[in-house]
Amino acid sequence: MNQPELLAAADKAFIKNYRQQPIVLQRGAGCEVWDTAGTRYLDMTAGIAVCGLGHCHPTFTQRVSEQLGTLVHVSNLYFNEQQILAAKAITDRSFADRVFFCNSGAEANEGALKLARRYQAIVNNAPERTTIISTHGSFHGRSVATVSITGQPKYREGFGPLFGPIEFVTYGDLAAAAKLIETKTICAMILEPIQAEGGIVVAPPGYLAGLRELCDRTGTILIFDEVQTGMGRTGTWFGHEHDQVTPDVMTLAKGLGGGIPIGAVAASEKAAAGLAAQAGGAVPHASTFGGNPLACAAANAVFDIIEREGLLAKVASAGTYLGEKLEGLVRQFPGHVTEARGRGLLRGVAVSGAPAQVVARGRELGMLLSIAGDKVVRFAPPYIVSNAQIDEGIAILARVLSEGVGK
Ligand SMILES: Cc1ncc(COP(=O)(O)O)c(C=O)c1O
Structure with a gap:
């Protein structure tokens, strides 16, 4: 045609x-x-x-093609070599100790929200801490939960009832976040180091550090959505490095697979307990395709090529x-x-x-x-x-x- x-x-x-x-x-x-x-x-x-x-890119094409002829999918009933190497590639280059793989940015943020909720409910024994703080102008994805935490009403119209409770604060306004974070029911705060879809708004100096301090003091999970800013897009591996601040959880997608769909939730050891299975309990979170050998081989090629070149x-x-x-x-x-x-x-x-x-x-x-x-x-x-x-x-x-x- x-x-x-x-x-x-x-x-x-x-x-x-x-x-x-x-x-x-x-x-x-x-x-x-x-x-x-x-x-x-x-x-x-x-x-x-x-x-x-x-x-x-010739090396990327060759590496992904080779994987296509080696092993494409096996599920998470087993480990596969490429996913272990890809998880290690993330933890070796970031604050994160542990990784969960999924397939997109929205899914990574869904995973981060589930991690935060379950961390407060089960690890921190504070089930009343359910409220998510997000920022006006943010963008976190198109699933029902991630559209609910997206601070642009146009993306939410017609999709209610939405996920909640959510509180929105002005991006960059530390005092507004402080007022909320110090209340008793806050579970987590999620934000982008640069609001990308919201119009390329860079976090003002000291904002991320101020949030880090507030979250540390109150036991609030700090989630950086690095779906767009991660994987070198801002000149460092992850966008938060410019502010010398680390979150408890970071989400990745977009650049991670160089065009092959893959997302990741990367967490500190402490926060990762939020998604860990308990002895004899059900698997608390999962993805059929998450961490498949093809997508992870693509991610490994991206890490190698960014470094080599x-x-x-x-x-x-x-x-x-x-x-x-x-x-x-x-x-x-x-x-x-x-x-x-x-x-x-x-x-x-x-x-x-x-x-x-x-x-x-x-x-x-x-x-x-x-x-x-x-x-x-x-x-x-x-x-x-x-x-x-x-x-x-x-x-x-x-x-x-x-x-x-x-x-
Ligand atoms: C910061 C951020 N988070 C999440 C998403 C959603 O990612 P996906 O479209 O892969 O679900 C996007 C997409 O633009 C994004 O920019």
């Missing part, structure tokens, strides 16, 4: 929950993808902050370069581009009008971008992006803006 025929078939075949751009992507290499009409796009989205290694340093330097260019757009288009935000290769510019129009026009001109929140055009390119590719992307965006789009 040609591209118009494929688009017509898509129009008939899918539940219409998404609003896809009208192109059908077919292949990719590095920071470029091509659609079925042969048009090439510069990919500044990387599957929404997923493909850190770019598309079809020095990609954390590359993210930091490319991120600084991109950040400077985005600041340049703020100066070039005053009142139209209102702010440049972000860290590493998770960045964006706020526009005065509709960012979706900027994304659509950018795609017409050969670049893939995504929106974050109501105002921000997001750049989350592969870690291997070159300065020349950043220049190309900025030139396209400048052209879109000079046409008055997104004003």
Whole structure:
């Protein structure tokens, strides 16, 4: 089928929950993808902050292909080699002592919520501590529980009754969190080190450290949702490293598998007791596909390649370069581009009008971008992006803006 025929078939075949751009992507290499009409796009989205290694990195492709021909799935009735190595890769590089594997970011956050609830109920013997604190503007996933803790009402509409009790506080407001955390029924607080889907909002200095201190003092579980900020996206393995603060639990997905679906709950020894089976008791949490050899081989390849190719340093330097260019757009288009935000290769510019129009026009001109929140055009390119590719992307965006789009 040609591209118009494929688009017509898509129009008939899918539940219409998404609003896809009208192109059908077919292949990719590095920071470029091509659609079925042969048009090439510069990919500044990387599957929404997923493909850190770019598309079809040769070593990644070889390692995943080898695993495909070795062992794909066995369930958690047994261990498999790749999942042990992947869990060790996470614990060797982070505060975490123990890992649970699942398949997506929402599932990882579901696991973290279950861990926190059961920790308070069974390990801490405080079953009244059930309330989850989350932040306005956050995004934690689309399952019923994770949409309930997502601080953007538009994602919750029509899905009630929701999971609760939940309390939302303003992101960055330590005093507001303190007031709640010191009440007796708080189970856990969950937040992103950078609110990504909420518009690329970086935690203000001292905020994460202040929350750490409050949670330590009150026995509250501190969960960092690193689904988007983790795995090198901000120039360190995990986003919280910039603040020199560690959580009790961290959730991962997106970049962890380089494009192969995998999620993880990573926890300190103490917090991990929340999901541990008790002698003679039922398995408290599980996933059929979680920790399967194929996804874990992908994660192991991601860890190895990021290290072998020095990609954390590359993210930091490319991120600084991109950040400077985005600041340049703020100066070039005053009142139209209102702010440049972000860290590493998770960045964006706020526009005065509709960012979706900027994304659509950018795609017409050969670049893939995504929106974050109501105002921000997001750049989350592969870690291997070159300065020349950043220049190309900025030139396209400048052209879109000079046409008055997104004003
Ligand atoms: C911070 C954060 N948490 C959770 C999720 C949900 O991840 P998934 O779509 O893999 O369920 C996302 C997705 O954008 C995210 O950015």
